Amino acid sequence: MATSKTLGESLREHGVSRRGFLKFCAATATMMALPPTMAPAIAAALEKARRPSVIWLSFQECTGCIESLTRSHSPTVENLILDVVSLDYQHTLQVASGELAEEARLQAMRENHGSYLVIVDGSLPGPGSNMGYSTVAGHSNLDILLETVEGAAAVIAVGTCAAFGGLPRAHPNPTGAVAVQDIITNKPVINVSGCPPIPTVISGVLAQFLTFGKLPELDAYGRPLAFFGQSIHDRCYRRPFYDKGLFAETFDDEGAKAGWCLYRLGCKGPSTYNACATMRWNAGTSWPVESGHPCLGCSEPDFWDAGSFYQALSVPTVDSTQTLGLAAAAGVVIGGAAAALAKHGKTKAVADREPVTVEQLEQKL
Amino acid sequence: MSALDSIAIAVEVPRLAQEWGNALPILHEIRHGLERLAATGEPTLIDLRAIPFGPGDEARLLERLGRGEVEARIHALGETLIRETAIPAVWLVDFLNAEGERIALHLQIDRIPGLLMTQPEDLAEAPARLDRLLKELAGGGEAA
Amino acid sequence: MSDSMEFLLWTKGTLFNWALAIFALGMLARLVEIFWLGRAPNYAEARAGQWGPGLRTVFTRSFADPGTFKRSGFDVLVGWVWHLGFIIVLFLFIPHIELIKSVFGMAWPGLPNPVIDAISALTLAGLVAALVHRLTHPVKKHLSDFEDYLTWAVTFLVVLTGYVAYHRLINPYPLALGIHILSVEIFLVVLPFTKLTHMFTAFIARWYNGAIFGRKGVQS
Ligand code: SF4
Numbered sequence: 001m002a003t004s005k006t007l008g009e010s011l012r013e014h015g016v017s018r019r020g021f022l023k024f025c026a027a028t029a030t031m032m033a034l035p036p037t038m039a040p041a042i043a044a045a046l047e048k049a050r051r052p053s054v055i056w057l058s059f060q061e062c063t064g065c066i067e068s069l070t071r072s073h074s075p076t077v078e079n080l081i082l083d084v085v086s087l088d089y090q091h092t093l094q095v096a097s098g099e100l101a102e103e104a105r106l107q108a109m110r111e112n113h114g115s116y117l118v119i120v121d122g123s124l125p126g127p128g129s130n131m132g133y134s135t136v137a138g139h140s141n142l143d144i145l146l147e148t149v150e151g152a153a154a155v156i157a158v159g160t161c162a163a164f165g166g167l168p169r170a171h172p173n174p175t176g177a178v179a180v181q182d183i184i185t186n187k188p189v190i191n192v193s194g195c196p197p198i199p200t201v202i203s204g205v206l207a208q209f210l211t212f213g214k215l216p217e218l219d220a221y222g223r224p225l226a227f228f229g230q231s232i233h234d235r236c237y238r239r240p241f242y243d244k245g246l247f248a249e250t251f252d253d254e255g256a257k258a259g260w261c262l263y264r265l266g267c268k269g270p271s272t273y274n275a276c277a278t279m280r281w282n283a284g285t286s287w288p289v290e291s292g293h294p295c296l297g298c299s300e301p302d303f304w305d306a307g308s309f310y311q312a313l314s315v316p317t318v319d320s321t322q323t324l325g326l327a328a329a330a331g332v333v334i335g336g337a338a339a340a341l342a343k344h345g346k347t348k349a350v351a352d353r354e355p356v357t358v359e360q361l362e363q364k365l
Numbered sequence: 366m367s368a369l370d371s372i373a374i375a376v377e378v379p380r381l382a383q384e385w386g387n388a389l390p391i392l393h394e395i396r397h398g399l400e401r402l403a404a405t406g407e408p409t410l411i412d413l414r415a416i417p418f419g420p421g422d423e424a425r426l427l428e429r430l431g432r433g434e435v436e437a438r439i440h441a442l443g444e445t446l447i448r449e450t451a452i453p454a455v456w457l458v459d460f461l462n463a464e465g466e467r468i469a470l471h472l473q474i475d476r477i478p479g480l481l482m483t484q485p486e487d488l489a490e491a492p493a494r495l496d497r498l499l500k501e502l503a504g505g506g507e508a509a
Numbered sequence: 510m511s512d513s514m515e516f517l518l519w520t521k522g523t524l525f526n527w528a529l530a531i532f533a534l535g536m537l538a539r540l541v542e543i544f545w546l547g548r549a550p551n552y553a554e555a556r557a558g559q560w561g562p563g564l565r566t567v568f569t570r571s572f573a574d575p576g577t578f579k580r581s582g583f584d585v586l587v588g589w590v591w592h593l594g595f596i597i598v599l600f601l602f603i604p605h606i607e608l609i610k611s612v613f614g615m616a617w618p619g620l621p622n623p624v625i626d627a628i629s630a631l632t633l634a635g636l637v638a639a640l641v642h643r644l645t646h647p648v649k650k651h652l653s654d655f656e657d658y659l660t661w662a663v664t665f666l667v668v669l670t671g672y673v674a675y676h677r678l679i680n681p682y683p684l685a686l687g688i689h690i691l692s693v694e695i696f697l698v699v700l701p702f703t704k705l706t707h708m709f710t711a712f713i714a715r716w717y718n719g720a721i722f723g724r725k726g727v728q729s
Contacts, residue, residue, distance in 0.1 A: 016441070016442055017441045017487075018484040018486050018487050019439055019441040019445075019480055019484060020441030020442035021442075022479075022480055022484070023439075023441060023442055023443075023445055023460055023480065024442060026460060026469055026471065026480075027460055027462075027468040027469045029412070029469075030412055030414050030415070030468070030469040033415065035410070035412065036410040036411075036412045036469075036471055037410050219681075220513070220681065231677075231681075231682055233682075234677070235417040236417065237387060237417050237418060237419035237420075237422070238419075240386060242622065243622055243623065244621055244622070244623070245603060245619065245620065245621030245622045245623070245624075245625075246621075247603065259419070259420070263603070263604070264603065264607060270677075270682055270686075271514075271517070271681075271682045271683045271686065273681065277417045278414065278415050278416065278417050279414065283466045283467065284414060284467060286420075290419070290420055300514050300683070301512075301514045301515065302514055302515065302518055305518065306514070306518055307521065311607070311611060312604060312607035312608075312611075313604070313686070314604035314605065314607050314608045314686075315521075315607055315608055315611040316521045316522065316525045316526075316608070316611065316612070317518060317521045317522045318521075318522045318523070318525060318526050320525065320526055320529050320612055321612075323526045323529060323530045324529055324530070324533055324612075326530070327529070327530035327531070327532075327533040327534040327537075328533045328534070328537050330534050331533055331534040331535065331536065331537025331538040331541065332537050332538075332541050334534065334538040334541075335537055335538035335539060335540065335541025335542040335545070336541055336542075336545060338538065338542045339541065339542040339545035339546050340545075342542070342546060343545075343546065
């Protein structure tokens with residue numbers, strides 16, 4: 001359960017020295033994508049911060065987001081989860097099960113009413129669809145979400161499924177999946193999209209909430225600007241090749257080996273907003289474009305329905321061959337008809353022509 | 366060091382080790398930082414994890430900056446390695462967690478990195494600690 | 510705008526299909542009509558072949574004769590600049606080539622992006638100059654009607670929105686790209702029903718002209 005101790009106190013209790021704390025703050029600044037000069041301000045804030053209670057709800061998801069977070073390296077997830085937040089309910093990670101697990105959630109909600117955080121991963125069958133598609137302990141996702149969010153301070157939708165509907169919502173959306181923000185409109189919802197999101201971004205958003213006690217600045221999609229403020233393309237180290245017009249055209253041509261731009265191989269970097277190019281993956285080892293694969297655009301809405309991963313961004317998402325053929329055929333018919341009509345009119349005019357004599361004309365005058 | 370290092374990977378060395386061009390602006394930023402430090406005494410911090418480096422850019426930058434005379438190690442929440450580069454007043458601060466994974470990497474332009482200095486709170490507590498030690502020594506000697 | 514991605518996908522999907530269909534239908538209807546009506550039969554004995562002069566004229570009429578150039582040098586020059594710019598940007602910008610490849614299965618090498626960028630800037634300048642001239646030249650102004658301004662606007666918008674999208678001047682990018690694609694779709698829909706059809710018919714008309722001259726044995 002969330003304690004009344006401040007973070008500074010609880011860290012000192014764990015034998016963390018002043019330097020250790022400062023180091024923690026420096027790492028947190030990096031994690032929050034804040035300038036390192038912010039570390040003293042972070043230190044001052046964290047010193048007084050209280051561990052918030054966190055309830056994590058998993059709906060129609062693949063557990064990839066939790067896999068991502070539990071591999072979060074900075075600071076270690078133990079630090080993050082045990083010292084910084086009090087994770088009171090997460091049915092994949094928690095030891096308790098059955099009645100006890102659900103009781104833990106209800107207790108955390110009672111004791112921290114108005115101040116706990118709800119994290120959601122996965123989309124949920126929306127109102128009007130078959131609730132049987134996804135249930136936990138016999139309750140529909142929708143009921144659990146509404147019940148749990150009621151006393152929450154804010155909701156963090158982790159992953160593209162929770163943020164935008166993701167894979168479950170892809171055409172034809174058999175389960176009627178919706179995103180958290182489609183349901184929750186009376187509480188702040190922070191979207192941390194990505195399939196999965198960069199682990200440090202998940203922990204960074206938590207740290208930010210913890211540090212400053214308020215919600216970060218968000219973009220039009222409700223994503224924290226600190227991480228989603230710039231496109232992949234704008235921070236891509238291959239950008240100079242795009243600008244020069246040097247592109248890899250297959251995965252093994254000379255351009256690919258020389259590390260040229262992956263636009264023609266389907267890179268969605270220009271339309272994708274995320275922090276991969278700077279924060280990278282796997283403890284800062286690399287990221288998709290660096291490893292030679294085009295960006296899939298996983299942090300954007302509808303990315304499963306946005307056309308092939310391996311076709312350029314400029315390529316239409318529909319196959320127009322049939323439309324084009326039909327329209328062309330119709331065009332030929334209409335054009336032919338118009339010409340026939342004109343020809344007919346001309347022939348008729350010739351046939352109907354009545355010669356006029358000069359006398360007839362003069363009579364008319 | 367980190368868990369990732371235990372995975373056997375054959376790294377293909379690119380045929381043309383190329384410059385991706387993101388190291389040079391950092392060198393210029395360092396230069397500005399040095400001027401600022403000399404003129405006003407104001408330190409500069411550069412978070413190398415916030416720079417969109419290309420493959421090998423970071424390593425090349427650090428290699429160019431070289432090694433200076435000082436190296437230090439802090440043991441608190443995992444190790445922190447602090448190293449002066451060949452350019453005076455330019456320090457590399459490498460933050461590792463308990464598993465030895467890097468959690469942040471900074472370049473600091475300062476006379477001495479702040480983290481090395483004794484923290485004011487610790488200084489305030491220092492006499493009391495020594496007093497405790499003195500008391501122990503005076504109180505019987507068998508403790509010594 | 511919070512559903513910019515939805516907007517982009519709409520312009521790249523449904524709307525693209527519709528625009529392409531209207532364009533194909535309209536353009537083919539017009540071309541079939543033109544070809545089927547053909548020319549009035551010429552019963553005079555042909556003095557020379559018509560194919561050679563026809564094709565030659567298609568090409569030679571692209572260049573103004575010295576007299577025309579002297580009389581309206583501005584029109585000729587500016588017209589050339591932006592027409593050529595438009596064609597180059599349309600066919601040699603790599604994202605466009607990818608699009609053509611996906612729809613028609615044909616592809617060719619493109620130009621580096623900075624070259625395309627410079628050419629589109631020139632094209633924009635040319636189009637603005639053409640409009641200013643049209644608005645200030647008394648005779649031209651008198652001759653211009655709504656259609657002239659409409660076709661100018663849809664053409665200008667295509668290039669302008671492309672330029673804006675390339676330079677990422679509107680955020681988020683899916684919105685910028687969607688606006689560009691939308692403006693192209695408007696262009697495609699308007700094309701068959703306005704003087705923009707000259708993209709196709711100009712060459713047909715030149716061919717007929719040259720062919721008639723050739724048949725008569727007149728130098729074309
Ligand atoms: S690889 Fe992708 S993100 Fe990088 S420059 Fe090319 S298109 Fe942009």
